[in-house]
Amino acid sequence: MAHPSKLIKPKWSLYDTTDENPEHELFENYIVEFTDIAGIKAQYYIRDESIEMDTLYGESVNTAYLGPYETKIIYEPTDEATMTNAFGIVSEEMVQFAFIPKFTFSRDVSAGYNPKPGDVIQTTWNNRNYELVDAGEEAHIFLLGKMVWELILKPYRYSEQSDSAKTILKTPDSTLSDPITAYGDNEWIEEASSAIDDYTDVDEEIYGF
Amino acid sequence: MKTYYYYQSLRRTIIQFLDLFNDIKVIRYARDGTTVTKYVEVPLKFAGKEKTWHWIYQRKDDEMLPMMSVTLTSIDFAVDRMGNKSNKIVKTVDPANNLVQRFINPVPYNINFTLSVWTLHMSDADQIIEQILPFFTPEIYMRVNIPEIGGTFDVKVIFQSCTPDITIEMPDEERRVIMWNLDFIAQTYLFRPIVPADVDSDGVNMIKKIITKIYGSEEGWDYRGLYIDGSTETTFTSGASGAEMEAMYIKAVPSGGEYYDVDGDPYYQYTLFD
Numbered sequence: 001m002a003h004p005s006k007l008i009k010p011k012w013s014l015y016d017t018t019d020e021n022p023e024h025e026l027f028e029n030y031i032v033e034f035t036d037i038a039g040i041k042a043q044y045y046i047r048d049e050s051i052e053m054d055t056l057y058g059e060s061v062n063t064a065y066l067g068p069y070e071t072k073i074i075y076e077p078t079d080e081a082t083m084t085n086a087f088g089i090v091s092e093e094m095v096q097f098a099f100i101p102k103f104t105f106s107r108d109v110s111a112g113y114n115p116k117p118g119d120v121i122q123t124t125w126n127n128r129n130y131e132l133v134d135a136g137e138e139a140h141i142f143l144l145g146k147m148v149w150e151l152i153l154k155p156y157r158y159s160e161q162s163d164s165a166k167t168i169l170k171t172p173d174s175t176l177s178d179p180i181t182a183y184g185d186n187e188w189i190e191e192a193s194s195a196i197d198d199y200t201d202v203d204e205e206i207y208g209f
Numbered sequence: 210m211k212t213y214y215y216y217q218s219l220r221r222t223i224i225q226f227l228d229l230f231n232d233i234k235v236i237r238y239a240r241d242g243t244t245v246t247k248y249v250e251v252p253l254k255f256a257g258k259e260k261t262w263h264w265i266y267q268r269k270d271d272e273m274l275p276m277m278s279v280t281l282t283s284i285d286f287a288v289d290r291m292g293n294k295s296n297k298i299v300k301t302v303d304p305a306n307n308l309v310q311r312f313i314n315p316v317p318y319n320i321n322f323t324l325s326v327w328t329l330h331m332s333d334a335d336q337i338i339e340q341i342l343p344f345f346t347p348e349i350y351m352r353v354n355i356p357e358i359g360g361t362f363d364v365k366v367i368f369q370s371c372t373p374d375i376t377i378e379m380p381d382e383e384r385r386v387i388m389w390n391l392d393f394i395a396q397t398y399l400f401r402p403i404v405p406a407d408v409d410s411d412g413v414n415m416i417k418k419i420i421t422k423i424y425g426s427e428e429g430w431d432y433r434g435l436y437i438d439g440s441t442e443t444t445f446t447s448g449a450s451g452a453e454m455e456a457m458y459i460k461a462v463p464s465g466g467e468y469y470d471v472d473g474d475p476y477y478q479y480t481l482f483d
Binding site: 062064084158162169186193196199 | 221224225227228231232237238239240242247249250251252253254255256257258260263264267271272273274275276277278280325327328329330331332333349350351352353354361381382383384386
């Protein structure tokens with residue numbers, strides 16, 4: 001026969017997220033405080049949803065961002081493997097997982113907004129930019145379920161969408177006046193080609209120019 | 210293949226091919242989606258480069274898009290464009306001194322290129338492709354100049370295909386990636402070494418005159434002779450050739466007379482026998 005005290009069920013559980021559950025409050029305070037103390041500083045950029053999107057392709061070329069909002073996230077930097085391919089050095093396969101308590105997110109970023117793919121996080125300690133690929137809340141379901149956003153991050157992709165997109169770059173005021181084009185050999189190709197033949201003595205229309 | 214030479218025909222073909230796609234731009238709008246803010250020139254590069262180059266000239270944390278890259282995928286001999294393998298092309302390099310150089314017919318090769326286009330937006334890919342394809346019907350021409358041989362030739366570039374590689378299925382950790390691969394064939398030429406214009410060695414000298422003789426029959430050869438201005442007749446002796454023959458001609462022609470051409474060479478008038 002079990003001890004009588006074991007027959008009495010607790011009146012609360014961690015999954016009870018109502019205000020009437022002080023243990024939940026305590027636990028939430030714990031993870032928020034832990035994040036504030038031990039978290040890694042980050043700037044959070046919300047993708048501006050007011051920008052009209054192209055219905056056909058489901059995209060907005062002139063994407064803009066709101067923020068930045070200073071906050072802290074929990075993540076363990078992992079090896080960010082890069083691949084050198086035809087386009088240069090890319091980190092397409094690189095994935096980072098980060099966590100942020102929902103309360104922290106509401107307090108620091110936006111109270112009425114949930115993280116979405118397309119948002120951008122900049123970790124200030126190394127000035128790396130990451131694009132949210134997915135936001136979930138299933139991680140650590142037993143202890144932190146429904147209390148923490150789990151963020152899947154990939155390298156930020158810049159395409160001269162807008163001025164706010166440019167501000168996210170590590171060095172938006174770098175010496176590269178035109179950062180995108182500077183990543184190609186265009187200027188060199190132009191000069192080298194002209195040195196080979198600049199088509200000045202022929203009708204360029206023949207050559208499709 | 211024992212003489213070093215390098216006319217950069219391959220390199221120049223690559224550069225001229227890259228230049229075809231050098232001024233492609235995509236448009237950017239203001240927040241309202243209609244006001245144009247700028248035209249962005251799409252970066253273009255040839256692959257692959259050394260890792261060092263990328264580390265020096267490129268950041269490695271953010272992905273900068275759109276981007277275009279050209280890859281040389283193969284080089285094939287173009288048997289259908291091969292001309293006479295022994296035919297020589299002669300170029301005059303010093304007309305004053307009658308110096309020329311020659312090279313054997315250029316050898317046709319097809320260079321297969323893949324132009325890869327990587328964009329963040331589908332509409333950017335649309336713009337890039339639409340600025341390329343209409344110019345290929347399905348070919349386009351570009352010029353390659355090889356100063357070493359003193360010549361320029363046209364290279365026909367033929368569009369082959371355009372294949373999208375776009376992410377449709379995206380698990381949690383994936384996102385949409387848009388790439389297009391455009392395949393082209395550049396019909397270029399490679400050259401064998403030039404025989405230099407050097408008369409003191411094995412070089413080539415300019416042919417100034419060609420004297421042809423036609424004998425209508427064996428009897429004509431046996432009794433070959435020539436009439437010079439109808440007044441003097443000289444008969445070749447067997448085996449006479451070169452300077453010996455010329456001496457005979459000169460002997461037969463009054464010196465300093467009207468039978469010498471402007472170069473002082475004897476002028477001959479041949480009459481067919483038989």
